[in-house]
Structures are given as C-alpha cells and as structure tokens.
Amino acid sequence: MADNSTSDEVKRHWTYKKLPEMTDREFAKWQALLDKRTGMTITPERKSFLQTNLSSRMREVGCHDYEEYFNKVIDRPSGMMEWMTLVDRLTVQETRFYRDEDAFSLVADYLRNLPKKQLEKRPIEVWSVGCSTGEEPYTLAMVVDDCLETLGIKGYFAITGTDISTPALGKARAARYPMRKLITLGEEHKQKYFTQINQNEFEVIPEIRARVCFSRVNVLEIKKAPMDSMNIIFCQNLLIYFKRWRRKEILNRLAERLQPGGLLVLGLGEIVDWKNPLLERINNEKNLAFIRRQ
Ligand SMILES: C[S@@+](CC[C@H](N)C(=O)[O-])C[C@H]1O[C@@H](n2cnc3c(N)ncnc32)[C@H](O)[C@@H]1O
Structure with a gap:
C-alpha cells in the first residue's frame, strides 16, 4: 500500500x-x-x-x-x-422570495390592468435579470399565476431568470429550498406552490417550474441575449454593484428589450439620474419603475 x-x-x-x-x-x-x-x-x-x-x-x-x-x-x-x-x-447572491413586496404588488397591478384579450392571446414574457438562486423568478411566476387565476383567465406565461453565476443557476434549476428560505412566504403560498420533499426541504411545484427557465447571461453582454419584446423586466439588487455609467448602459439595453407598454422594475434608489426616451417613469414613491412608450 x-x-x-x-x-x-x-x-x-x-x-x-x-x-x-x-x-x-x-x-x-x-x-x-x-x-x-x-x-x-x-x-x-x-x-x-x-x-x-x-x-x-x-x-x-x-x-x-x-x-x-x-x-x-x-x-x-x-x-x-x-x-x-x-x-x-x-458575487453577492443574497435573495429571498417576495423580497420587495411593493415591486411584486406593482407587477400584479400592471397585469390586472392589461386588456383581457392581450392576456389571453399572447404569453406573458417576464425576465428576471440577476436572478441568483431563483427565488425572484419563482416569485414572479407565483404572482403571474395568482393574477391569471384571480382574473379567471387561462393565459400562458414564461419567466426567464438569468445570472452570471453558473452554480447559482444550478440551485435555481433544482428549485429546492430549505425551510428557512420560505419564511417570507405566506402559509397559503407555501401550500399552493411548494411540495415538502423531506424534513427540511421544499420543492417548487412542477406547474410553476415548467414556466420558469434559466440561462447564463452576463449583463455586460446583453447584446448576445435572445430575450426580446418582454412584457416585464425585473432587475433588482444587481445594478448597485456597477459603476454609474455601466448601470446606465445596462438599463439602456434592457429598455430596448421591452415591448411597447412593457414594464421595467428596478430597486428603489438603484439609479437616480437616468432617463431613456423610450421609457416613462411610473409616478409612485414606493417603486422605481418605467413603462415603455407605445
Ligand atoms: C444580490 S443578487 C440579487 C438577486 C435578486 N435579483 C434579488 O434582488 O433578490 C445579485 C446577483 O447578480 C448576479 N450578477 C453579478 N454580476 C453579474 C453580471 N455581470 N451579469 C449577470 N449577473 C450578475 C450575481 O451572481 C447575483 O446572483
């Protein structure tokens, strides 16, 4: 030996x-x-x-x-x-389900105000930029699902989560979370959207997982990303890690990927002196969000 x-x-x-x-x-x-x-x-x-x-x-x-x-x-x-x-x-990968409740309420209000025909006719496309381990895109999926159910519409939706970290995306795809990660969810959502798979772990239900896909995208290379004509782009707690000129560059690229009437949601205070002719700011103190002009 x-x-x-x-x-x-x-x-x-x-x-x-x-x-x-x-x-x-x-x-x-x-x-x-x-x-x-x-x-x-x-x-x-x-x-x-x-x-x-x-x-x-x-x-x-x-x-x-x-x-x-x-x-x-x-x-x-x-x-x-x-x-x-x-x-x-x-990279800092801190995240949680329903992290910014005001932002998710805004998404729900936005969807409720879309013409019923639009919701029925075309799938709703949502992009979570810098999605970390998946809590944000899965929350978006739950919000859209809840809304469609409340409106009594059998619409379709697709959520794409992108991040630079391959290991974080691996965890997102696995869709399994320890019990402590679910504390920001109400009991109703926990019951509706998760299955307990062992003493400490919960898994997102297949119906929601089927609506969410993940892909590695570096936000410095958005030009290479196929996402286009999105209804909603959600980008929170990512821009803060970049220099100001880069934040603006990234946002200008994201604005181009929205469809007319589409919604861009950022985190409050994440950018202060940015304007884009394609977008109009939503006048609301609780959110930093923009609508793409028609
Ligand atoms: C703090 S987490 C935010 C997660 C989620 N958006 C939220 O608000 O809870 C920031 C994420 O941005 C990702 N990230 C950092 N630099 C990036 C880049 N250049 N391109 C894409 N993602 C990046 C990190 O890997 C990390 O998962």
Missing part, C-alpha cells in the same frame, strides 16, 4: 499556510480583470474581501501565488471552469 503520510503532510501545510499580502500591482490586475469581465467594482476598501476569497479558493486548488492563479483563470479554454467558480465566490 502506498504511504500517503508525506502528501497528507504537504496538503495540511498548504491548508494552513497563510498566503502573502497581495501587492498593489497584483490587486490592480485583479481589479481590472473583474471590472472588464463582470463589471464588478472592487474598491481599495474591499481589497481584503478580494484577498480573502481569492486565497480561500487558491488553497482549494493548491495554488499559492496570486500571479500564478491569475494566469490559470485567464487561460482559455482551460481556465473557464475555474473562472466561473471564482465569479460565484465573489
């Missing part, structure tokens, strides 16, 4: 060895790469955040040099998988 004691010793040594402080030059290189590829802004105040996350991943892959790891992730095609894992570690 092989003697593994030496390699175990080396591994242990790697695990506990503290990585050296990242130099300013190394930090600038990582900052530029993340900015260019993801739009993520790592300010000097967040250097320790970057260093902690990088070094924890580097330990996992047995790399002890920031430069060496940098070259590993930019190497194409072999670095792509590692790059995706790293992006997942560096």
Whole structure:
C-alpha cells in the first residue's frame, strides 16, 4: 500500500499556510480583470474581501501565488471552469422570495390592468435579470399565476431568470429550498406552490417550474441575449454593484428589450439620474419603475 503520510503532510501545510499580502500591482490586475469581465467594482476598501476569497479558493486548488492563479483563470479554454467558480465566490447572491413586496404588488397591478384579450392571446414574457438562486423568478411566476387565476383567465406565461453565476443557476434549476428560505412566504403560498420533499426541504411545484427557465447571461453582454419584446423586466439588487455609467448602459439595453407598454422594475434608489426616451417613469414613491412608450 502506498504511504500517503508525506502528501497528507504537504496538503495540511498548504491548508494552513497563510498566503502573502497581495501587492498593489497584483490587486490592480485583479481589479481590472473583474471590472472588464463582470463589471464588478472592487474598491481599495474591499481589497481584503478580494484577498480573502481569492486565497480561500487558491488553497482549494493548491495554488499559492496570486500571479500564478491569475494566469490559470485567464487561460482559455482551460481556465473557464475555474473562472466561473471564482465569479460565484465573489458575487453577492443574497435573495429571498417576495423580497420587495411593493415591486411584486406593482407587477400584479400592471397585469390586472392589461386588456383581457392581450392576456389571453399572447404569453406573458417576464425576465428576471440577476436572478441568483431563483427565488425572484419563482416569485414572479407565483404572482403571474395568482393574477391569471384571480382574473379567471387561462393565459400562458414564461419567466426567464438569468445570472452570471453558473452554480447559482444550478440551485435555481433544482428549485429546492430549505425551510428557512420560505419564511417570507405566506402559509397559503407555501401550500399552493411548494411540495415538502423531506424534513427540511421544499420543492417548487412542477406547474410553476415548467414556466420558469434559466440561462447564463452576463449583463455586460446583453447584446448576445435572445430575450426580446418582454412584457416585464425585473432587475433588482444587481445594478448597485456597477459603476454609474455601466448601470446606465445596462438599463439602456434592457429598455430596448421591452415591448411597447412593457414594464421595467428596478430597486428603489438603484439609479437616480437616468432617463431613456423610450421609457416613462411610473409616478409612485414606493417603486422605481418605467413603462415603455407605445
Ligand atoms: C444580490 S443578487 C440579487 C438577486 C435578486 N435579483 C434579488 O434582488 O433578490 C445579485 C446577483 O447578480 C448576479 N450578477 C453579478 N454580476 C453579474 C453580471 N455581470 N451579469 C449577470 N449577473 C450578475 C450575481 O451572481 C447575483 O446572483
């Protein structure tokens, strides 16, 4: 039998060895790469955040040099998988069902006011941009489903959730959530839209899952995304991670993907000085939302 004691010793040594402080030059290189590829802004105040996350991943892959790891992730095609894992570690994925109740109420009001014929004739298309682990697109699906039911309409709808993080999208597709994730849902919605699959886990029901699909889209590359003529675009808690000029760029691209009369919902305060000739702001203190002019 092989003697593994030496390699175990080396591994242990790697695990506990503290990585050296990242130099300013190394930090600038990582900052530029993340900015260019993801739009993520790592300010000097967040250097320790970057260093902690990088070094924890580097330990996992047995790399002890920031430069060496940098070259590993930019190497194409072999670095792509590692790059995706790293992006997942560096993005904030906090989310929850019905996170911004006012925004979901606005969506419900919007749908209730659409002509009945429109709801019956064409599927309602909704896009959740930066959907993380799926709670937001599934909430949108529940809101649309509830509305159609209340209106007594047998309409169709399709929700698309997109995100840059492949692992987050994997969790979204699995549609399984621990009990603690369901606390923001009322009992009625829990009963109606989830099945308990074990002591601690709930699964979104197949009828809702069938309406929601997920795809990896980097918002810096919206041009490549096929979504078009959407009824509703929902984009919350994503823009805050970008520089102001980038937020505007992204929003201008999203505005083009709405159909006339379509609704764009952002998070309150996420952009202050942006206007787009295609859109009209909804005059309402509780929401930051726009309608595409006819
Ligand atoms: C804080 S979560 C917001 C989730 C959800 N929209 C909500 O409000 O609850 C932000 C999400 O944006 C995603 N994200 C960050 N940069 C992105 C990019 N360049 N393209 C697409 N998604 C991105 C992250 O992976 C993360 O899942």
